[in-house]
Structure formats: structure tokens, C-alpha cells
Amino acid sequence: xxxxxxxxxxxxxxxxxxxxxxIAIADWVRDHYPKAKILFVGTPxxxxxxxxxxxxxxxxxxxxxxxxxxxxxxxxxxxxxxPQAFWRSHKILKKHRPDLVIGIGGYASGPMTLMAHFTxxxxxxxxxxxxxxxxxxxxxxxxxxxFITFEKARDFFDPKKxxxxxxxxxxxxxxxxxxxxRPFTIMVLGGSQGAHSINQAVVNSLxxxxxxxxxxxxxxxxxxxxxxxxxxxxxxxxxQAKVFDFSPHLQAYYSQAHLVICRAGAGTITELRLMGLPxxxxxxxxxTDDHQKFNAQELVAQGAAEMCLNENxxxxxxxxxxxxxxxEPDELQVM
Numbered sequence: 001x002x003x004x005x006x007x008x009x010x011x012x013x014x015x016x017x018x019x020x021x022x023i024a025i026a027d028w029v030r031d032h033y034p035k036a037k038i039l040f041v042g043t044p045x046x047x048x049x050x051x052x053x054x055x056x057x058x059x060x061x062x063x064x065x066x067x068x069x070x071x072x073x074x075x076x077x078x079x080x081x082x083p084q085a086f087w088r089s090h091k092i093l094k095k096h097r098p099d100l101v102i103g104i105g106g107y108a109s110g111p112m113t114l115m116a117h118f119t120x121x122x123x124x125x126x127x128x129x130x131x132x133x134x135x136x137x138x139x140x141x142x143x144x145x146x147f148i149t150f151e152k153a154r155d156f157f158d159p160k161k162x163x164x165x166x167x168x169x170x171x172x173x174x175x176x177x178x179x180x181x182r183p184f185t186i187m188v189l190g191g192s193q194g195a196h197s198i199n200q201a202v203v204n205s206l207x208x209x210x211x212x213x214x215x216x217x218x219x220x221x222x223x224x225x226x227x228x229x230x231x232x233x234x235x236x237x238x239x240q241a242k243v244f245d246f247s248p249h250l251q252a253y254y255s256q257a258h259l260v261i262c263r264a265g266a267g268t269i270t271e272l273r274l275m276g277l278p279x280x281x282x283x284x285x286x287x288t289d290d291h292q293k294f295n296a297q298e299l300v301a302q303g304a305a306e307m308c309l310n311e312n313x314x315x316x317x318x319x320x321x322x323x324x325x326x327x328e329p330d331e332l333q334v335m
Contacts (some may be wrong), residue, residue, distance in 0.1 A: 007037040009098035009116070012109030013048035016191065016248070017267035021126050022104035023055050024168035030056075039096055041089075042108045047193075051248065062088040064108055082111065089115040102126065103139055110135045117142045128167050128266030130294040132156045149266060150298055167270040183217040183240060184326055187257035187277075191265050191284070194223010194245070197310055198261060198282055203233040204315025209322065213239060216322070219253045221246060251275075258332060259325055261318070264296035264307075278305065278335030280321060285310040304335050 008029060010022040019042075026038045042048035044061045052059040064085040089112040093101075101116035103109035103125040117123045123143040127136050130150040140146050140157040148154060149167040190198050199222055209216065218241040222230045227245040234241035242253070254260075254271065260279040262268050265287075272279050281299065283292035299305035308317060325332055 005035050006033070006099040007039065007096055009039045009041060009092075009096060009101045009112070010104050011041045011101060011112035011116075012104040012106040013040070013042035013052075014046040014106035014108065015193070015265070015267075016047055016051070017128060017265040018105035018109075019046075019048055019051050020170060020248075020267055021128055021168045022102065023051070023057075024170045025102070026055070026057060027170060028168075037096075039098070041092060041112050042106075046106070046108070048108075054248075060092050062092070062108060062111060064111055085111040086115055090119065093119060093121065100124065103136070103143070105133065105136060107135055110139065113139050114142060126168070127153050127157075128270075129153065129291040130298050131289055131291040133288050133291060149270065150295070152294070152298070167266055169270055169274060182215055184215055185217045185219060185256050185258050186322065187253055187260045187262075188218065188220040188222075189250075189260065189262035189268060190221065190223055191263045191268065194221065194226055195263055195282070195284070196223075196226055197313055198263070199223070199226040199230050201313045201315055201318055202261070203230060205318040205322070206233060206237055206239065206315075208315060208319040210237065212323070212326065213237075215326065217241070217256075218243075219257060220244075221250075259322075264292040264299075266295060269295050269299065272299070272305070278325075278332045280318075281305050281307045282310055282313050283307065 010026060013019045029036050029038060038057050040048060040052045040057050041060045041062060043064060048059060062085045093116055098121060101113055101121050101123045103113035105126065105128060113123055124145040124147060125136050125139050125143050127146060127148045130152045132153055137156055144161060146157045146162040147165045148162060151164060154162055188198060188202055218239060220230060220241060220243045222243060222245055224245045231243040234243060254275045254277060257277060260272060260277050262279060262281065264281040264283045281296040283296050296307040300307050
């Protein structure tokens, strides 16, 4: 193997937060080592089935589903799938013989990364969250290296093989120029699949904010299920709004935003830090081990965001907070 001829296998996916950290590394490798071979392994069910091919990388799949957070019937089915998932992982490793296997998060990373470890491959994981999920807590005992985003995650892994690197991000042309004073632009994100509770709260806030219509503009990623409902609400009330269900290229929208209302997934948190954007974080209440709340607490402790628990989020809350930040721009600057 020469310096430029090697194979990297990225295992995992399910959500954009997991996938894009792997794609960020893959893009860097592809730019600097054109002869390198890159492969992703995920499930047939997650976002990887479309995002990975769109990003220009081959995808192999294994049939695996979560063991935690599901009913007893689904857990049993998941357990019964495990032997097949490990066998499929072994076949993929034998076929491609990677020089490095990186688990990027999500339950698909478990069988592949474990099989790679036990068959002698060099392995690593990326932990994007402050509170690691069950899969990475298990994998951390076996892999050669652990790369973490938050200092607090170090408590869960062997310090001798753990590195604080931050979360890998795609190459962006970051616009850090001064934003125009008006219109005050609010960006709404629910993660790669949208967030119904955030979408509904925003829609419910619109009538109360109508006196500010000339001062406000919205950029709203809705997810596919709520797209029509949200777009119709903005259109009916004649708001300035850009509404879309999903985009992998958010940097142009971030550069316009004064305030972001969003979930607290690791990918979103990283992008907010990169862009220096103030935010109202609404952690997904059903995230495994409530890890999004721990992510949000990191930014709140730094004075970079405020957090609203999902059960407290409604149109009245958003109406009050948006009016507050319009009247207190210095608060946004501090954040």
C-alpha cells in the first residue's frame, strides 16, 4: 500500500447528524488522496440510502435495527437479525479489506465495527454528542481510537485512546460578514427529518406576530410530512418565507439568519458553533438517553443559546422570545 492507495470504510448512519460527519472526512480524503477507496455501510432504511449515493460514494447495506427505545416485539426482531448482520459485515470486510473502519454513529455501526475489530482491522469511532449513545459506549471498549466532540463525552471512554477533535464538518465558504439590520431573519430547523412540534409552534405564533410582518423573514426547513401545512400557513398570511422540506446545503441560509430555532442534534450544534449563530434549542424529547438535552446544555452553559424543553414550546413562547430578541439585539450579539 502506498500513501495514496488505501481503503476507508464508514459504518453507520440513520440521521444526517451521523452521516455528514463521515461524509466530511470522506470528502477531505477524496480531495487530498484521489486514489483512496471510500465505502459506506448502513441500513436500507435510513437517510444513507439517498444521501451517500448523492455524495458520490458507494453504499453497502446490512439489515439491523435498534435494540433500545422500541417495544419488546421490535427488540426481539432486532436480536434475531443480529447474527445475519454480523455475517453480512464479515462478507463486506472480506470483499473490500479496508485499512480503516470508522463507526460514525447509529445502530448500523455496531455489527460492522465490532466485526472489524474482532477480525483484526484498525477501528475508530466518532462520538458527536455530549452523552454517547449505547452503541458507541459499547464500541468504545474495543476500538483503537475514539474521537469526541464535547469534553464531557471523555468520561465514557478510555482516556488513553480518546481525542477531543470537535465534530467533522463539510467544507464551507463561511460568510462572517455583518448581517443586515432588517429584515430580522429567523431560521427554523428540525434536523434532517423535520420536527412537527417546532413546525406547529411556529405556525401558531404567526398570527400573534403579524404586527411585525414588515420586520421579519423566515427560512424554514420543515421535513417532508409538514411541508405543505407550513408553506400554506406562511402563504395565507403573506409572510416573507423560504420553505423547503430538506437541504444538505444550509450554509447560504445560515449566513442570512439572525436567530435559529432548532433541535439540538450534534450536527446542528456544530454548524451553529461554526457560524457563530444564536439559537433557541428545543431538544428532541425521545432521543436516546435524552442526549440532545445534554448537547443543548453545553451551548447554554457557554451563553451561546437558550433552551426550551419540547413540552414548554408553543406559539405564545415563540411570540414572546422573538419580540424579546428584536428589542435586545445586544443579547443576540453576546450569544
